[in-house]
Amino acid sequence: MRQAEFGVIGVGTLGAMALWQLARRGCDVVGFEQHQPGHQLGAAAGDTRWVRTASEEADCILLMERALPLWRELERDSGHALLDLCGGLYVGPPDGDFICGVRQNCDDFSLPHEVLTAPQIRSRHPQFAVADGEVGIFEGAAGQVQASLSVAAAAAAAQRHGARLEIRCRVEAVEPRADGIHVLASGEEWRFDRVLMATGPWGRSLLPDHIPHLEVERFHVSWYPIDSSARRGTSTEPILERQGADYIFGSWPSVDGLTAKVGFAAPADRLAGAEDMHQAVSPAVIELTDEYVRRWLPGLVARSVRHVMGMDAHTSDRKFLLGPSRADSRIVLALGMAAHGFKMSPATGAAAADYLLHGESSADLAGFLPERFPVLPFLDYRSA
Numbered sequence: 001m002r003q004a005e006f007g008v009i010g011v012g013t014l015g016a017m018a019l020w021q022l023a024r025r026g027c028d029v030v031g032f033e034q035h036q037p038g039h040q041l042g043a044a045a046g047d048t049r050w051v052r053t054a055s056e057e058a059d060c061i062l063l064m065e066r067a068l069p070l071w072r073e074l075e076r077d078s079g080h081a082l083l084d085l086c087g088g089l090y091v092g093p094p095d096g097d098f099i100c101g102v103r104q105n106c107d108d109f110s111l112p113h114e115v116l117t118a119p120q121i122r123s124r125h126p127q128f129a130v131a132d133g134e135v136g137i138f139e140g141a142a143g144q145v146q147a148s149l150s151v152a153a154a155a156a157a158a159q160r161h162g163a164r165l166e167i168r169c170r171v172e173a174v175e176p177r178a179d180g181i182h183v184l185a186s187g188e189e190w191r192f193d194r195v196l197m198a199t200g201p202w203g204r205s206l207l208p209d210h211i212p213h214l215e216v217e218r219f220h221v222s223w224y225p226i227d228s229s230a231r232r233g234t235s236t237e238p239i240l241e242r243q244g245a246d247y248i249f250g251s252w253p254s255v256d257g258l259t260a261k262v263g264f265a266a267p268a269d270r271l272a273g274a275e276d277m278h279q280a281v282s283p284a285v286i287e288l289t290d291e292y293v294r295r296w297l298p299g300l301v302a303r304s305v306r307h308v309m310g311m312d313a314h315t316s317d318r319k320f321l322l323g324p325s326r327a328d329s330r331i332v333l334a335l336g337m338a339a340h341g342f343k344m345s346p347a348t349g350a351a352a353a354d355y356l357l358h359g360e361s362s363a364d365l366a367g368f369l370p371e372r373f374p375v376l377p378f379l380d381y382r383s384a
């Protein structure tokens with residue numbers, strides 16, 4: 001039987017960040033990934049991720065504030081440029097829930113921002129349409145991050161710091177015993193003092209009775225050709241976000257100079273589990289997204305030319321599961337990132353590393369603790 005101090009199951013977004021954190025703290029750690037770090041078959045699909053703070057929920061803002069310097073640290077450590085702080089523009093009616101919430105966050109957390117009128121937005125960012133009377137809140141410390149590259153860079157940096165990485169290696173079983181957590185991976189048995197479950201949308205497949213219920217949802221992003229004549233004169237492009245009662249619409253700056261990525265996230269494209277993932281996109285979703293592009297993004301040709309479906313998991317309260325499992329505190333969970341976990345993943349990974357090393361992390365993560373949900377206990381192997 002092989003053994004190490006810590007095992008990280010799933011080297012996707014969260015797992016790679018936790019592996020990096022543990023390895024750079026000198027820990028003896030092994031990561032297991034069923035595909036390759038940076039693959040596009042799970043929650044990190046779709047090239048890039050928004051990074052923004054002002055439109056996050058209050059309890060995530062503290063994580064975001066920790067994440068931004070860690071992104072820069074990962075860039076230095078890995079030698080890759082990952083984060084592009086091109087700014088974020090949040091647009092809507094001044095008295096709508098979305099803009100009021102963003103303004104409240106800016107005030108409560110002293111987030112630097114500018115409030116722009118509709119004519120100011122049109123003059124500074126002619127690639128975005130705005131309705132008369134709408135306002136924009138511009139956050140300079142927002143932008144986008146490379147998705148696959150970030151995961152691959154964190155995993156490679158972890159290896160350079162001494163982590164072992166088992167790739168194309170599927171964990172088949174996790175079993176707590178008196179002498180440690182036993183893990184069966186590609187037919188081989190391992191023993192760890194503690195393990196991190198960072199299996200993303202595959203979340204509970206290993207310990208379904210002992211991990212709180214997670215829903216799995218698909219999310220669609222598409223790419224639209226840039227109409228270069230319409231964009232003439234604009235030198236920078238921030239990320240754009242608009243929110244309605246039941247949707248988030250937005251765009252990411254181009255990474256290829258030819259197309260820009262657009263997302264229209266409306267809830268409830270549910271899957272029974274990650275195994276049911278598929279790439280089909282309904283014509284209705286395509287038409288709806290095209291319509292929003294036609295209306296709000298005049299700099300793009302309103303016919304999508306590429307589509308990607310990704311999936312993510314969430315709890316019933318749409319907050320993360322981050323902390324020791326209620327069933328056995330030697331198993332730490334970093335799951336259910338609810339479609340917005342990428343931007344803060346370096347901080348979430350650091351918190352997961354704290355839980356593995358010390359059994360606790362900073363008190364302001366209390367709202368994410370898995371103990372808020374009941375689960376079945378493990379049978380008492382200690383007295384067996």
Ligand SMILES: Cc1cc2nc3c(=O)[nH]c(=O)nc-3n(C[C@H](O)[C@H](O)[C@H](O)COP(=O)(O)OP(=O)(O)OC[C@H]3O[C@@H](n4cnc5c(N)ncnc54)[C@H](O)[C@@H]3O)c2cc1C
Pocket residue numbers: 009010011012013014015032033034035042043044045046048049050051169170171172198199200201202203206218219220221309310311312334335336337338339340341342343344
């Ligand atoms: C289309 C889309 C757009 C998004 N946009 C944004 C955005 O703009 N900004 C933002 O912050 N967030 C965004 N998100 C959310 C964010 O990407 C996710 O919250 C985050 O990537 C979740 O990471 P994870 O580690 O939980 O899952 P993953 O990154 O999927 O990692 C889980 C890993 O575990 C591995 N694994 C699972 N089971 C096993 C096993 N038994 N053995 C070995 N390995 C296993 C998987 O192969 C996978 O690599 C978006 C999500 C989607 C789908």
